[in-house]
Amino acid sequence: MSEEPNVFFDLGTLCLENHRSSEAIKHFQRALELASGIATAPEDWRSARDSKCLSGIGVAYGHLQQYEESWRYQELAHQRCRFNPHPLIQLAVLSARKNEPVSVRTFLAEAIPLMKDSPYFPDVKPLKTYLLTAPELEKYRGVVIYLLHRHGKVSQRAYELLMRLWQEGRLNRLETSFDVDAETAFTRQAPGGMPSEGFGDVFLGGLAGPKEEGLEVIRYGQLGFPARVPLQRPQALRITINRQPAQDEEGQVALHLFARQWPMKVVATLVNVRPEDFLVEGASSGVIEVPKDGDSEPLVFVLVPQSPGPKTVRVRFEQDNTFVTTARIHTEVIERAQAEPGQAMVEAAPAIEPRGLPPNFTLYIERDAERTYSISVCTGDSDPGVPAWRVGELTFEQEGSPGLYMRTRFEELDATVTSGVAAARYADAVERLGNNLYQKLFIRGGLDSFYWEQMYPRSKQRAGGAEAWSAPTVQIVSDEPYIPWELLRPYRDTGQGIEVDPLFFCERFALARWLDVQHSASSLDLFKVALVVPPSNLGFVQEEVDAFERMQREGRMKVERIESKEALDTFLTRGGAHVVHFACHGRFEQEQPGRSLVMLGSHTSLRPDDVTGKYLAFGRSRPLVFLNACDTARQSFGLTGLEGWAETFVRTAGVGGFIGSTWQATDELACRFAISFYELLSKGLPLGEAMRRARMAIKSSGDATYLSYALYANPRARVRRAAV
Template identity: 30%
Template sequence: MSPAMTQPMAPVRPQGPSPMGQAPSTMRGFLLDEAEDDEDVVSSAGSGPRQSPGGNGPSSGNRGASQDGESALGPATAQSWPRAESPPATPADGLDGRSEPHHLIAELAEQAAPDREVPLHVQITREPSHEQGSIPLRLFPVPKKGAQLTITVTAQGLRALGDLTQELIVYPGRDSDVLYFGLRTMASGLHHVTVRAFHKGTYLGAVHLQISVTEGGVTRDGPRRRAVLPGIAFEPGEATLQVHRAEDGSFSFQLLSETCYPPELFRYRGGDPGEATEQIYDQLREAASRAGRASPADAAGLKKRLKNEGVQLWSSAVPEAIQRQFWEQADRITSFTVLGEHDFVPWELLYPLDKDHDNGFLAEWLPVVRRVFHQDRVHQIALPGAAFVMPPGSPAEAQLEIAELRNLLGPGVTNAGVLTNREALTDLIERGHAGLLHFACHNAFSRSGSRVHMADGHFTPRDLATAVQTRSLRPHQPLVFFNACRSAGEIPWFSDSLGWAQNFLKAGASAFIGTLWPVRSDSAMQFAKSFYGQLLDAGQPLGQASLAARRAIRDLDGDPTWLAYAIYGSPAATATTQGHS
């Protein structure tokens, strides 16, 4: 592990208000060097099979990306709530029995001069909303005693004049009080402000605002922005870690569960943590390629080395305050969600450990799910049909994988066919595909981007730009499973993120599953079969289905593929083969 990961994160204390055992299997994916051109890619992925390091079977490729991010949090006050260790309440538990939609409303000036105080007002109301960009959540009765929500604010380039984490109570049949957040303008430019609502550890929705700061500018009120919250349900036991990267390179972590903790601001002493993460991925890629040929002793040694990597990652990449808070809540946490745009930490590899606790990797202990900002919270994933992507040059096992998955999905899921051309794939996405979109192919990855070589050219995250802009997938909110190497990260592109997961989610997908490093094809197929079986046949929610799939392939001769999958979505979301109503 590189020095960047072996040195702990040092706290950045704000001074006043802060600125914002098997035969060798083929490997899926290949890592491209920056010097390689498109012809090299074609010859690697589209020509005849290459021999794997073990000499058996065709070789395959890999997939991936890295990322970019958002703002900084100001100081906040720690506030605790009563423990809720039982399932969601029923009317007999003190609910009025009514379910009604709620709306997160935020108001902020859209223009002001530098060094001006600009108030931000936030409220939860019952008024109807006809604006686009709403984030729907399921209906849920509000307790008669009220539901206590946490509101957090991130304000890039503005100065906080007080706490940016506050709480409000929502009562049945009433609008909430109005919260006031004090902000002061600083440098000229266009600045982004985001207001997020949480119910205990469950993320409900967000409102995004902008303010233009110009010399001599007259303060001008901005329009009311809102996000629809049809319900304010929380998932008992869900904890959310909200992560931001500030403009100065520091990171903000905030743990939200049954207790609301203040943000913790930290800076890496060893430089960019992404460099150390890349070294870890390189080791895991090598381990996956050797796993089928490893002796029992080698497999045991790899498992121990993986544990040490995970423990080191936990101790160096997670602030000590967050570690303490996690252990305080650990016996009440049933799922763990990471909310943020920055995949600088492979969260699935974390191995929480102290002298009193050793429960294994976080991802074998709890469902670990990621969420990105601007992503809808979906409670039911509709899978009325399934389309598969398998271009020429895909792994030898891809055809078998698709056949077995078709059989597993059954006749209740319409077969939308196998796609081999980029044009047909982009048309399907831009028309708004309903159901499952499953990729079983190679993903060529380099530091400058990621691409799938289709029969008529490369399919890249930029080919999703129209779908992102029009939110074409939102009406049906499909599930996208990118069962290819390194498909879950991001690549910074013109100050924005350019990755498969982020772009599919921003286009309106309900969930995305991808890998963080090259994986073995046989392990990848087993993970997919176990996941779909748990999600559809066993009726498990997304988080639990992914946890069961990890455990199903965990003991394959030291193969680390079970830790490679990143799951994006709502951990409590369930699946149905019926279409959206």
């Protein structure tokens, strides 16, 4: 193996030590280029070398006080090798410069466990010395000392000495702690002046904002209900959350919860129990307290069967104002006097990933009857023990509505995209459609006052007059397939006239949808990309390809190019990608949504019905799937329920996120949108906010392509910063 990359890396390191930062950047870049050309080198060696070079470039930019570039390269270094502690420590230092204590603690907590003697990063002692002396981390020194001790990097004796010296130094300088909760933690001391046992939990829980920290735990919801129940006889639905799974899995659902404090509080709510099926005696919602080392006490709902036949009872689970899952209990009401033995079958969601902060607003759109949907809302800052509250309902009177209504509107939009209608006329048509949707969905549905009293003021507070403001997050959890929530354009009568919101719903909020059966991923990787680019007449596809190849040359991702149906089938059975990106043509089939397609050449295509059986293997890595093709976000009811690309990828394949277009998109703007989205995501923006800003980047007079994209994901999900 050639040592030439190591020579340039050493030269870059030497230049850094001698404060020749510009020269250091050139040497590290040259080392990066040479290392990429050694095809026979082990993958671990290449990823470690790339990460070191990228981190060195980041340090050099930091010395030049170009902190944004420094941040970017440190993030790239971490993405390239997640076992390198150096970029995480540098990100902590940069966060300290920006006075962001939450980020400082997060990066340090991830970096310090990675500090170990290894063939690739053999410098534990210099790192430890740097952490204990770096001036940027001075007021965070207590965090550093505690984490070093917790992960075995300093002895108990050294820990006590370092902590005492740090505390004395703070007092001598009359220095206050950077966080009130941290100060409280330090004053909870055992005799002798050192923190008591349990100090670590208080320290870590308080420092970083209690809502963001915690540990993912799996508990098992046991939903006890008979398989057959007699008419008019009250029946108990008994729900417990257990530490261990039961041997009989018939009535069980796995719950991936987030332990921030014990006992955990989980809200269970009966969803839209129809009076013609069951009457509910007593409350339809309750809180289950889950202990750390045992099973919960039971929560009991009493249901009185009202009519014979197969029935489904839905139970929604929430924790910390965040949707966890919906379980479906399938039972049968019979006319016999006694219930028959046996457990009702419980249909539950696949496993979910841990979550951070809840969305600012969660809207549940849940089917009540054939054409009626209830609307419930939950705010991220409400009491975690209070379930979402019902604010209204949507009733679609017309047969085939709203599918027929929206299909007609989408066809009109498609026609305007291809016919070259004047810009002002097109913009007016889109705004009118947005106003109509708001009137029919929010005003008639009962959400109008909630929007203007809570959602709109929150967005105004967050904007603060800045162009690059971060919007509040909105998650719409729905089993309704037709409505383009992104297009809503609110308005109201103020008494002095009609006030129209200058922004569409997806412009004002970091908006994401999700289906009602599983939760989306809270984090994602952005390194291994499967790029599906079959032959087509789309003029700007090559620009998309060029952008991915540029990011690959920069060491930001590894791209596998797929150009045929055969190659795609092979990938679907193998998987392993973090992102699956399609750049091609698409077509939606309203009557048979499972037969919708994306074109993979002049005579081949992929349909939702094709993604089944062994072709679901790609979903095991929970990738983000981006179908940058027309009409790929639309859904409809098929043979046994919802069908379409979102249903196939999200519910069936279990991906972490999905992006598609609701109507025809302009080729050039679709390309620009995708490039902007990935750039923003790689800079650390959450999915929902990256989506919103990518829309704004392509917003142009007379073209509504920026409104056509729909995101199915956790809006707060970010590119992962820690090894999984």
